[in-house]
Structures are given as C-alpha cells and as structure tokens.
Amino acid sequence: MSEHHVVPLKIYFLIFFALMIGTVLTVGAAFVDMGFMNTPVALIIALVKASLVIMFFMHVKYSHKLVGLFAVSGFFWLCIMLALTMQDYYTRGWGEAPPVEFLKEGAFF
Amino acid sequence: MSDHAQGAHSLHHLHQFESAEQQYESATLGMWAFIVQEILFxxxxxxxxxxxxxxxxxxxxxxxxxxxIFWGTLNTVVLIASSLTMAMAVRSAQTNSGPGRIIGWLIATIILGCTFLGVKAIEYTGKWHHHLIPNSTFQWNDPAFPTVTLGPAKIFYSFYFVMTGMHALHMIIGVGIMLWMIAKVRRNEISAQYFTPIEISGLYWHFVDIVWIFLFPLLYLIGRHH
Structure with a gap:
C-alpha cells in the first residue's frame, strides 16, 4: 500500500486562519455599500473558502486525479442547473413578479 | 505492504479489491459520488x-x-473550527497517534457541532417569539421596510428555515456518524493502515461546513448594506 499523504500541521493551521480571515472579510464587506457588487464579493469569498476546505481539509490536492474530477463535476452540474434555470426565469417576459395570492395570510398551513 | 497484513487489518482488504490502496481509493471515490449528489441537492x-x-x-x-449577524458569525467560526478538529482526527489516525488522541479530536468535533446546533436553537426560538415562523401565526410589520408585504416576507423565512433546517439535519447526522467513529476506534478498528471510515466521515463533515460557508452570506449578509 502506498503511503497516504499526511498533511503537515502547519498547513492545517494556516488554512484555518485563512478561513477565519475570509469570515472576517465577508462580514466586514457586508456593511460596505458596493452596489451590485455586494453579492459577487460575498460569493467569491465563499468560493475561495470552499476551495480551501476542499483542497486541504478534504485532501483533494493530495488525492488521485479522479477524486478532483468528481469534485469539479459536482460544481459543473450545479452551474448547468443554475444557468438553465435562470435563462428560463429571466427570459419569460413576465414584466412583473409572479402572483402571490396563494401566500396571503391564512392561505396555507 | 503485503496483501495479507497481520491481524485485524487484513480483514479490511475485502476480496473484491486488488489491494488495500485500491479499496481506499474506491471508498473515497464513492463518498465523493455521494457528495456530488449532495451538492446538487x-x-x-x-x-x-x-x-x-x-x-x-x-x-x-x-x-x-x-x-x-452575531450568532451567524459565531456559528461560522464554530463550524470552521470543527472542520479543523475533524481534520486533526483524521491526521491522528493516519499518524498512529493512538485511540485516545483520535477520540479526543472526534469529541471536540462533536462538541463544536452541538454548539452550532445550540446556537441554531437559540436563533429559531427568537424567530418563534417574533412570529417569524412561516405558518398561520406569521406576522410581518417592519416600519423600516414599508413596501414589503407579508407574502414575500413569508417566502424569505420559508427559505431560511428549509435551508438552515436541512443543513442542521445534516449536522445531526454528522454528530451521529462521529459517535459511530468513536465506537469504531474503541473497537480498535482504526489504524494508520486502515483509517478509511474516519477519512470519509471527515469528507462528509467538511461538505456540511462548505454548505454553511455559502448559507451564511446568502441568508445573513448580502442584504445588510441597504
């Protein structure tokens, strides 16, 4: 059996601190009005944090390439789902929000 | 390493696999296939x-x-810390640090996971007292947002409770898996030669952490600058 890569302690603690810094950044950025950029900035920070967890805590960086392919494929299919849903919803020309009568008080539950 | 290792470890190299290494890679890949469907869920x-x-x-x-935001940020820190303790549990198994060390890190992970769930319970209770549970008792009146009507506000809270609720359910299952891993370590089923169960339980735990990394900004943060 070949040796499994043991990740040095230093790397784990560095990643932990990077994730903490990312958390502070994302909370700080939430209170700065960046117009339409607030959501993209929050998502980019989240993507960087998620990538660090996947690469180091989940060992994808040290695993067989096939594992990396599986991980990427998950996000690839997620992108397809998001892209096709959005191109449907935002090209229907509703003009205004769909009706919400069914959500009026007491209509359900 | 020989295909017929000494003692209990040889039990873990099942006959359908070429080698323990192949068995480990198959288990990891299988867990990732599950995680991919969780990503899509x-x-x-x-x-x-x-x-x-x-x-x-x-x-x-x-x-x-x-x-x-205070509770949300606290929970983010708690969950990231639990990912670190989980990674340490796997590392302890890999480096043959002894069952005490592995169990210690697993218990730390469980404590942090339960802290997360406790904070979530405090938040849910607060929503209950403010009539923000999206059922027939839902009340909405926020002078700061006079144009927001009850229906759409209810939709927001439906998303909040379904998304954080599904996430919390995954956390509860995760705590159960950690208890199962502690039992495995106590039965001496985990060693540097065979730590696959801890490794793939860790993959699950880190995945649940990643879900929260996205939930936190999307639910708590991105509307706050208005």
Missing part, C-alpha cells in the same frame, strides 16, 4: 433561493435584517 435549494431573491429582492433584504 443543496444546489436545488440555492437555485430556488436565487430565483425568489431576485423576484422579491426587498423582502429578502428586509428578512435578512431580522437575522442576527
């Missing part, structure tokens, strides 16, 4: 969230102002 929720947030942007902004 939560992805469906994120997808619906995106559609409704863009439709009722004001209601989602107003709703996020009623979530407590």
């Amino acid at each position: 939560f992805g469906g929720l994120f997808c619906a969230y995106t559609v409704y947030r863009n439709t009722y942007i004001e209601a989602f902004t107003a709703g996020s102002h009623h979530l407590d």
Whole structure:
C-alpha cells in the first residue's frame, strides 16, 4: 500500500486562519455599500473558502486525479442547473413578479 | 505492504479489491459520488433561493435584517473550527497517534457541532417569539421596510428555515456518524493502515461546513448594506 499523504500541521493551521480571515472579510464587506457588487464579493469569498476546505481539509490536492474530477463535476452540474434555470426565469417576459395570492395570510398551513 | 497484513487489518482488504490502496481509493471515490449528489441537492435549494431573491429582492433584504449577524458569525467560526478538529482526527489516525488522541479530536468535533446546533436553537426560538415562523401565526410589520408585504416576507423565512433546517439535519447526522467513529476506534478498528471510515466521515463533515460557508452570506449578509 502506498503511503497516504499526511498533511503537515502547519498547513492545517494556516488554512484555518485563512478561513477565519475570509469570515472576517465577508462580514466586514457586508456593511460596505458596493452596489451590485455586494453579492459577487460575498460569493467569491465563499468560493475561495470552499476551495480551501476542499483542497486541504478534504485532501483533494493530495488525492488521485479522479477524486478532483468528481469534485469539479459536482460544481459543473450545479452551474448547468443554475444557468438553465435562470435563462428560463429571466427570459419569460413576465414584466412583473409572479402572483402571490396563494401566500396571503391564512392561505396555507 | 503485503496483501495479507497481520491481524485485524487484513480483514479490511475485502476480496473484491486488488489491494488495500485500491479499496481506499474506491471508498473515497464513492463518498465523493455521494457528495456530488449532495451538492446538487443543496444546489436545488440555492437555485430556488436565487430565483425568489431576485423576484422579491426587498423582502429578502428586509428578512435578512431580522437575522442576527452575531450568532451567524459565531456559528461560522464554530463550524470552521470543527472542520479543523475533524481534520486533526483524521491526521491522528493516519499518524498512529493512538485511540485516545483520535477520540479526543472526534469529541471536540462533536462538541463544536452541538454548539452550532445550540446556537441554531437559540436563533429559531427568537424567530418563534417574533412570529417569524412561516405558518398561520406569521406576522410581518417592519416600519423600516414599508413596501414589503407579508407574502414575500413569508417566502424569505420559508427559505431560511428549509435551508438552515436541512443543513442542521445534516449536522445531526454528522454528530451521529462521529459517535459511530468513536465506537469504531474503541473497537480498535482504526489504524494508520486502515483509517478509511474516519477519512470519509471527515469528507462528509467538511461538505456540511462548505454548505454553511455559502448559507451564511446568502441568508445573513448580502442584504445588510441597504
């Protein structure tokens, strides 16, 4: 059996601190009005944090390439789902929000 | 290493596998296949969230102002810390640090996981007292957002409770898996030669952490600058 890569302690603690810094950044950025950029900035920070967890805590960086392919494929299919849903919803020309009568008080539950 | 290792470890190299290494890689890949379907499961929720947030942007902004950033941030820190302790549990198994060390890190992970769930319970209780549970008792009146009506506000809280609720359910299952791993370590089934169960339980735990990394900004933060 070949040796499994043991990740040095230093790397784990560095990643932990990077994730903490990312958390502070994302909370700080939430209170700065960046117009339409607030959501993209929050998502980019989240993507960087998620990538660090996947690469180091989940060992994808040290695993067989096939594992990396599986991980990427998950996000690839997620992108397809998001892209096709959005191109449907935002090209229907509703003009205004769909009706919400069914959500009026007491209509359900 | 020989295919017929000494003692209990040889039991873990099942006959359908060429080698223990191949068995380990198959288990890891299988776990990742499960995680990919989990990405798409939560992805469906994120997808619906995106559609409704863009439709009722004001209601989602107003709703996020009623979530407590302090608790949200605390839970983010707690969950990331639990990922670190989980990684340490796997590392202890890899480096043959002894069952005490592995169990210690697993218990730390469980404590942090339960802390997360406790904070979530405090938050849910607060929503209950403020009549923000999306059922027939739901009440909405926020002078800061006079244009936001009850229906769309209810949609925001439906997303909040379904998304954080599904996430919390995964956490509860995760705590159960950690208890199972502790039992395995106590039965001496985990060693540097065979730590696959801890490794793939760790993959699950880190995945649940990643879901929260996205939930936190999307629910608590991105509407706050208004």
